[in-house]
Amino acid sequence: MDLIKVFITEDESVVREGLRDIIPWEKHGFEFVGDAPDGEMALPLIRKLKPDVLITDIKMPFMDGLSLSNIVSRELPNTKIIIISGHSDFEFARQAIELNVDQYLLKPITKASMIKALEQTKQKIEEEQEQKDYLHKYEQEIKKFESFSRRAFFEKLVEGSMSVQEIYEQADELNLNLNADGYNFVVFTVQSENNTGYSETAANTLDGILNYFLRYPDYILFRCNLLSYAVLIMGDKDNVDDMTQRSVEIIKSRCENAGDQLNWYVAVGTTTYRLSGLPQCYSDANQVLAYRHIIPSQHIFTTEMLNIERSHTAEDALESIDPQKIDPMVIRNFIQTGISEETEAFAEDYLSNLCGAENSLLFRHYIIMSARLNAEQVIQEIGCSREVFLQQIPPAELNMPVENLKSYLVSVLSAAIDMRDIETQRQTSDIIDSAIRYIDKNYTDENISLNGVAQAINISANYLSALFSQKMGVSFIEYLTQKRMTKAKQLLRQTGKRSGEIAYEIGYKDPRYFSFVFKKTQGCTPRSYRTGETD
Incomplete structure (x- = not known):
């Protein structure tokens, strides 16, 4: 800890200079930064120097010590005040107590009594700083993991299920400032090449991107689903588009610097100048993101690009088709990696690439059979039943009207993705079970950390974080803390071990931080819990 700064205000020069010269300040962890003969001269110096400790006499000309203390306690509430007085008058002492003065010393002041008062004040400062440090550490740990209330807020926001007034009210409760002239959404996904397997490159790249956006108040980051994140960009009318482009460039540069080991995609919504326009903006971004399939x-998709693609209509339809965009692998890839919310957008994008060729009955036959056969193949590869799948989709009518083609494609894709997700749920349960076993054994x-657990069970840390929150209803750090606190309470009830011993036993190297977390989560100190008292 840095030296604690001390300022003295005393009208008696003998006392003032004596204190200044007789106390070995640095030896005891203090730095003498200045003095003044009265409160009037002291105040501007105190405002400039911002001392940690003010030593002041009560009786002084121009401005007395109580008046000075009153101002300092308002303007610099963290400054500790030691009052020295030649009077044992009760009224002075009462006023000093009301001002929350830390020490009240009667003259004559000895070197020993002043050092004792300073040491006691120093201890109080260090304890308060320690509590601030612990609170900061605790808050930083919690901030690493998504807040369920925050995520629920953004889910409702992008669904369009809140009025503008409700948006502002709930944002205030979450300390989110949504005041801006313009808004946009950037949605992105960053995964390793094998999608779920642990990759140090993917983890580090994603962490770098997330940490960048978390540093700036004009960007609000939240998780969309297991695979993607969204950034709400807020700015002035003149710069919101530049800020949006900047955010895309940040994601792009971080991912490109990682080499060819990542699957990454970015989608940009359409700028809106009203909060009420955010649901459509978010929908646009997600619709464009589906184009990655x-x-x-x-890697980068914008609504403008999508509009351009759709502007190419039936003219020279068959000649205009890009074979890559209707390749059967496109269907397979979507079933393997897409999400149910993207199905409508994907089907629309896929059919838009036919450029009117779907009006040909023969070409419709091809699309219908390609979609069904590829879906069958994928679900069989992941261990699902073909018979069950066929029971869930409408029959493949080869003379299907063109207006029914999209709904048929959506039905096939939705059924396949639902079956895939059921199988994934089973595998997910296995992943969470493995993570819980590891935590329970190593808490x-x-x-122990999220990254360590993820590496131990060979999946991405961010993927594990999302899975854990979704399945357990709490974040990783919350579960770990609950586990440790449950064990701590058991040891407090059933053993005579000291708090420090229990801290080490449950994974805290700092017993005081353990006590801080215990009180923060349980509402009382370990000692109070053991004795049944309340704080």
Whole structure:
């Protein structure tokens, strides 16, 4: 800790200079920064120097010590005040107590009494700083993991299920400032090439991107689903588009710097100048993101690009088709990696690439059979039943009217993705079970972390974080803390071990931080819990 700064205000020069010269300040962890003969001269110096400790006499000309203390306690509430007085008058002492003065010393002041008062004040400062440090550490740990109330707020926001007034009210409760002239959404996904397997490159790249956006108040980051994140961009009318482009460039540069080991995609919504326009903006961004299944070699998608693609209509339909965009692998890739919310957008994008060729009955036959056969193949590869799948989709009518083609394609894709997700749920349960077993076995290790657990069970840390929150209803750090606190309470009830011993036993190397977390989560100190008292 830095030296504690001390300022003295005393009208008696003998006392003032004596204190200044007789106390070995640095030896005791203090730095003498200045003095003044009265409150009037002291105040501007105190405002400039911002001392940690003010030593002041009560009786002084121009401005007395109580008046000075009153101003300092308002303007610099963290400054500790030691009052020295030649009077034992009760009224002075009462006023000093009301001002929350830390020490009240009667003259004559000895070197020993002043050092004792300073040491006591120093201890109080250090304890308060320690509590601030612990609170900051605790808040930083919690901030690493998504807040369910925050995520629920954004889910309702992008669904369009809140009025503008409700948006502002709930944002205020979450300390979110949504005041801006313009808004946009950037949605992105960053995964390893094998999608779920642990990748140090993917983890580090994603962490770098998330940490960048978390640093700036004009960007609000939240998780969309297991695979993607969204950034709400807020700015002035003149710069919101530049800020949006900047955010895309940040994601692009971080991912490109990682080499060819990542699957990454970015989608940009349409700028809106009203909060009420955010649901459509978010919908646009997600609709564009679904295009990654059509053009997997492209990484950045905008609504303008999609509009351009759709502007090419039936003219020279068959000649205009890009074979890559209707390749059967596009269907397969979507079933393997898409999400149910993207199905409508994907089907629309996929059919728009036919450029009117779907009006040909023969070409409709091809699309219908390609979709069904590829879907069958994928679900069989992941261990699902073909018979069950066929029971869930409408029959493949080869003379199907063109207006029914999209709904048929959506039905096939939705059924396949639903079956895939059921199988994934089973596998997910296995992943969470493995993570819980690892945590339960290793929670006493002070170095246990989300990254460590993810590496141990060979999946991405961000994927595990999302799975854990979704399945357990709490974040990783919340579960770990609950586990440790449950064990701590058991040891407090059933053993005579000291708090420090229990801290080490459950994975805290700092017993005081353990006590801080215990009180923060349980509402009382370990000692109070053991004795049945309340704080």
